[in-house]
Amino acid sequence: MPFEPVIGLEVHAQLATVSKIFCGCGTRFGAEPNSQVCPVCLGLPGTLPVLNKKAVEFAVRMGLAVHCRIKEKSIFARKNYFYPDLPKGYQISQYEEPLCEDGWVGIPDGNGGVRKIRIHRIHLEEDAGKSVHDEVYVGENESLVDVNRCGTPLIEIVSEPDMHSPQEAYEYLTKLRQMVRWLGVCDGNMEEGSLRCDANISLRPAGTEGLGVKTELKNMNTFRGVEKALAFEIARQTRILESGGKVVQQTLLWDEAADEARPMRSKEEAHDYRYFPDPDLPPLVVDAAWQAEIAASLPELPDARAGRWRSAYDLPDYDIRVLNEDRGVSDYTDALLPLVPDPKKAANWVMGEVLRFLNERKADIRDFSVPPEALAEVIRLIDAGEISTSSGKKVFEEMLGSGISPRAAVEKLGLSQVSDAGALESLVDRVIAENSPEVQKYLDGKHQVFGFLMGRVMQVSKGKANPAIATETMKRKLEGMK
Amino acid sequence: MTVPYHRFRKQLEDGESTCETTVVSFLAQIRAHESLNAFVTVLEDRALEKAREIDRKLAQGGAGSLAGMVVAVKDLFAMKHVRTTCGSRILERYHSPYDSAVVGRLEEEDAIVIGKTNMDEFGMGSSSENSAYGPVLNPRDPGRTPGGSSGGSAAAVAAGLAMTAIGSDTGGSVRQPAALTGVVGLRPTYGRISRYGLIAFASSLDTVGIFSSDVTDCAILLQALAGRDPRDATSSLLPVPDYAEALRSSVRGLTFGLPREYYGEGLSPEVGEAIHAVVSLIRESGGEIREISLPLTDYGIATYYLICTAEASSNLARYDGVKFGLRIDPEGDLRRMIEETRHEGFGSEVKRRIMLGTYVLSAGYYDAYYLKAQRVRTLIRRDFENAFRECDVLIGPTSPTTAFRLGEKSEDPMAMYLSDIYTVTAPLAGLPAISIPAGLDSRGLPIGLQLTGRAFQEENLLRAGYWIEQVRIRQTGCCQPA
Numbered sequence: 001m002p003f004e005p006v007i008g009l010e011v012h013a014q015l016a017t018v019s020k021i022f023c024g025c026g027t028r029f030g031a032e033p034n035s036q037v038c039p040v041c042l043g044l045p046g047t048l049p050v051l052n053k054k055a056v057e058f059a060v061r062m063g064l065a066v067h068c069r070i071k072e073k074s075i076f077a078r079k080n081y082f083y084p085d086l087p088k089g090y091q092i093s094q095y096e097e098p099l100c101e102d103g104w105v106g107i108p109d110g111n112g113g114v115r116k117i118r119i120h121r122i123h124l125e126e127d128a129g130k131s132v133h134d135e136v137y138v139g140e141n142e143s144l145v146d147v148n149r150c151g152t153p154l155i156e157i158v159s160e161p162d163m164h165s166p167q168e169a170y171e172y173l174t175k176l177r178q179m180v181r182w183l184g185v186c187d188g189n190m191e192e193g194s195l196r197c198d199a200n201i202s203l204r205p206a207g208t209e210g211l212g213v214k215t216e217l218k219n220m221n222t223f224r225g226v227e228k229a230l231a232f233e234i235a236r237q238t239r240i241l242e243s244g245g246k247v248v249q250q251t252l253l254w255d256e257a258a259d260e261a262r263p264m265r266s267k268e269e270a271h272d273y274r275y276f277p278d279p280d281l282p283p284l285v286v287d288a289a290w291q292a293e294i295a296a297s298l299p300e301l302p303d304a305r306a307g308r309w310r311s312a313y314d315l316p317d318y319d320i321r322v323l324n325e326d327r328g329v330s331d332y333t334d335a336l337l338p339l340v341p342d343p344k345k346a347a348n349w350v351m352g353e354v355l356r357f358l359n360e361r362k363a364d365i366r367d368f369s370v371p372p373e374a375l376a377e378v379i380r381l382i383d384a385g386e387i388s389t390s391s392g393k394k395v396f397e398e399m400l401g402s403g404i405s406p407r408a409a410v411e412k413l414g415l416s417q418v419s420d421a422g423a424l425e426s427l428v429d430r431v432i433a434e435n436s437p438e439v440q441k442y443l444d445g446k447h448q449v450f451g452f453l454m455g456r457v458m459q460v461s462k463g464k465a466n467p468a469i470a471t472e473t474m475k476r477k478l479e480g481m482k
Numbered sequence: 483m484t485v486p487y488h489r490f491r492k493q494l495e496d497g498e499s500t501c502e503t504t505v506v507s508f509l510a511q512i513r514a515h516e517s518l519n520a521f522v523t524v525l526e527d528r529a530l531e532k533a534r535e536i537d538r539k540l541a542q543g544g545a546g547s548l549a550g551m552v553v554a555v556k557d558l559f560a561m562k563h564v565r566t567t568c569g570s571r572i573l574e575r576y577h578s579p580y581d582s583a584v585v586g587r588l589e590e591e592d593a594i595v596i597g598k599t600n601m602d603e604f605g606m607g608s609s610s611e612n613s614a615y616g617p618v619l620n621p622r623d624p625g626r627t628p629g630g631s632s633g634g635s636a637a638a639v640a641a642g643l644a645m646t647a648i649g650s651d652t653g654g655s656v657r658q659p660a661a662l663t664g665v666v667g668l669r670p671t672y673g674r675i676s677r678y679g680l681i682a683f684a685s686s687l688d689t690v691g692i693f694s695s696d697v698t699d700c701a702i703l704l705q706a707l708a709g710r711d712p713r714d715a716t717s718s719l720l721p722v723p724d725y726a727e728a729l730r731s732s733v734r735g736l737t738f739g740l741p742r743e744y745y746g747e748g749l750s751p752e753v754g755e756a757i758h759a760v761v762s763l764i765r766e767s768g769g770e771i772r773e774i775s776l777p778l779t780d781y782g783i784a785t786y787y788l789i790c791t792a793e794a795s796s797n798l799a800r801y802d803g804v805k806f807g808l809r810i811d812p813e814g815d816l817r818r819m820i821e822e823t824r825h826e827g828f829g830s831e832v833k834r835r836i837m838l839g840t841y842v843l844s845a846g847y848y849d850a851y852y853l854k855a856q857r858v859r860t861l862i863r864r865d866f867e868n869a870f871r872e873c874d875v876l877i878g879p880t881s882p883t884t885a886f887r888l889g890e891k892s893e894d895p896m897a898m899y900l901s902d903i904y905t906v907t908a909p910l911a912g913l914p915a916i917s918i919p920a921g922l923d924s925r926g927l928p929i930g931l932q933l934t935g936r937a938f939q940e941e942n943l944l945r946a947g948y949w950i951e952q953v954r955i956r957q958t959g960c961c962q963p964a
Contacts, residue, residue: 039579039580042805043800043805044560044580044806045566045568045576045578045681046559046582046678046680046681046682047580047678047679048678048713048714048716049715050712050713050714050715051715078796080795080843082799082802082820084802084816087800087805088799089796089798089800090796090799143816145804145805272845274795274843274844274848276796276843276848276852278685279684279685279686279793280682280685280715280716281715281716282715282716
């Protein structure tokens with residue numbers, strides 16, 4: 001009997017606010033351990049949380065961008081459990097009344113269409129600290145706690161169980177990462193833990209509607225890890241069900257190195273979190289005016305932009321996907337497209353030269369030294385025949401290095417193409433005079449030497465001869481000698 | 483009883499006294515009354531230094547509104563570089579790295595904090611016997627308790643060891659000890675004074691409270707402490723009125739409500755008579771008296787103890803031995819470290835309340851206990867709203883009896899809890915209430931009269947309290963029991 005996997009993801013995204021969610025401490029990743037702390041995030045006796053407005057704004061931005069309903073009134077709750085890296089003995093989160101509900105994102109359905117993955121809720125919460133066991137400076141039988149991360153704002157994005165393959169989960173995660181980056185609310189870096197993903201997965205006989213017993217997968221630290229862990233768990237549950245066994249509801253930890261998921265010790269997961277509304281924080285009110293203000297500040301979203309490009313520029317879907325992945329690249333392309341008569345040429349330049357340069361340098365397009373206007377000028381010079389395509393690339397590189405204008409680069413490199421008919425005629429005459437054996441062969445009907453002769457023209461002109469006009473001139477001269 | 487602050491301030495301004503000599507004599511009084519065990523920490527050097535500084539300020543001009551006020555502070559307010567124990571072993575050596583809002587305000591206004599007062603551990607108790615530092619004795623009769631939990635602060639004012647004192651009132655912890663020691667004790671509206679640095683017992687009920695020898699000092703101190711604090715999200719944005727204004731009016735035009743339920747079973751006849759005597763005086767002087775009903779009074783104790791224990795179980799989770807305070811460290815076992823630390827560090831009443839609170843928040847019990855208590859809390863609030871449609875101030879006893887003997891109720895938690903019967907409902911509704919001395923019983927023990935007002939109408943309490951005080955001075959020649 002074939003089984004269909006049913007997958008739901010819980011994604012935590014660290015919000016890219018300057019300060020923490022309930023105090024003024026910084027949130028920089030990789031700072032000296034326990035250097036970004038204060039009495040509030042240390043949970044010292046008597047301290048109280050005060051909500052960071054920016055964190056709310058970021059969460060609402062994300063909520064609006066993924067079509068959620070923003071609740072005018074939401075409630076912070078305490079999630080109670082003991083752990084050394086949880087200074088207060090509880091995490092401030094949202095439970096019964098989250099900030100955002102009922103949204104969706106679209107992922108490619110594999111047939112050129114879009115499939116909606118529903119989002120159950122998005123809520124705000126604080127991050128816990130980090131327990132350090134395995135570093136060289138930690139003694140045996142010892143654990144150290146780094147509280148820097150305590151109070152870093154998080155949103156938890158909970159999907160409905162709408163995904164049916166590891167690939168769909170991967171696409172969904174990719175979409176979320178694109179969105180959080182696009183909106184500037186999270187850097188989306190899974191390796192550094194600013195984006196984290198847990199998965200719930202169960203199997204059911206294909207074509208049925210019920211839900212099987214699910215397991216929870218944790219500790220997946222890369223996108224590929226999520227895909228691999230899900231594939232592993234699908235195979236494991238399939239084996240159990242096919243042999244007539246029952247799946248046990250449990251939490252499994254993905255071990256990237258061993259390529260397998262192992263059950264958590266049951267003691268670690270048997271929690272009663274005793275949620276209750278946090279009396280230190282009044283209900284969070286996001287009224288219609290504030291919501292409208294945040295909505296008005298949203299940038300054009302990737303789906304809307306893709307649609308606009310498709311209809312205005314008729315670009316291939318593949319190009320759109322590549323160019324739209326990153327907001328910076330997309331904004332750059334969007335500025336470039338109207339400046340270039342052939343949109344496909346603009347797309348090729350960005351996908352080719354621009355992205356190659358950014359990848360090689362691991363650079364951000366926001367620090368890119370060639371503005372769209374300058375790149376458009378390079379493309380225009382090529383179109384006008386003033387420089388060759390290969391010279392264009394040299395010009396582009398020169399501009400990257402020195403930041404000068406396209407024209408100045410053409411001058412500096414001496415790449416201005418020779419298009420003057422008189423100048424080209426004397427070049428061609430010189431090549432004919434200097435290569436009489438080859439000219440003779442051509443006249444004898446061996447037309448394949450034409451390429452050699454043209455190569456000589458380019459060589460003598462140092463690549464500056466306008467190829468089209470030079471070819472035309474050479475043909476005319478040779479034919480005239482017959 | 484010493485001179486009230488408002489008179490002392492005149493002496494200071496007239497050059498008849500100095501802060502330094504006054505502090506010296508208070509320190510001598512504290513030493514002479516060491517057996518009362520009112521203080522956990524006496525800040526001798528610090529107070530003297532501060533006194534000299536304020537004497538200089540007074541000479542030069544620019545002294546604050548509380549200049550020279552000798553104030554004792556309950557040991558659950560964080561005070562920078564000073565031991566803050568909360569009456570608990572678990573914080574025996576804990577020094578706060580920051581000042582609570584209240585201590586900050588006091589010192590900004592040039593009050594002199596003379597010491598930190600003894601209390602029931604974490605504010606849990608009604609007799610100040612639940613302290614890791616021994617019980618506080620009632621200065622009126624050292625065989626009896628001063629009430630609790632702010633018993634040390636009440637005793638300090640009653641015995642003339644401080645001009646005023648700061649306490650905290652969760653379910654009566656300021657008003658009941660004020661009544662039992664014969665001083666004025668105010669619990670302001672929830673949100674009127676910042677809780678920042680008040681070490682939490684039950685966050686939705688905890689308020690900063692004021693002890694003083696008369697109503698005028700109470701108004702002066704409230705004026706200095708009230709107002710919005712950005713560090714406490716539950717502090718109110720409402721403007722702070724001029725409380726001194728309230729002290730000039732009469733009771734004419736005020737309607738007093740007599741809650742029928744406050745004069746039933748359990749009330750000592752002598753306390754009842756004393757309250758009725760005051761009620762008659764009010765009526766004779768043109769104040770209107772109306773009998774009203776608070777039908778849910780009987781549910782107050784149960785509702786209060788469900789909510790306060792639930793919040794306490796979470797608030798006290800941070801005392802786990804990881805970052806501060808006591809740590810009992812059995813070799814290399816985290817769970818045992820937390821368990822042993824809490825076992826050794828907490829007293830039995832605190833443990834009882836943590837267990838009760840953990841229970842009422844547990845899965846399967848939450849709806850039946852915590853949630854139901856929250857619903858009743860809403861109904862109790864409505865009870866008061868209805869009552870305040872008919873009157874401006876409620877008048878009744880603060881405590882059903884006068885001071886009880888040490889040990890009398892300490893083995894019977896229910897009897898102890900019932901001594902809060904008249905004080906727990908105002909906190910559930912967030913309302914302000916004040917206890918005013920109203921005579922002595924046949925043993926010469928003080929009787930307290932409680933006035934409860936509408937939210938943020940402390941003026942009415944001060945006005946009525948001041949009037950009662952003045953009438954009693956005229957009647958008896960003294961506002962205080964001899």
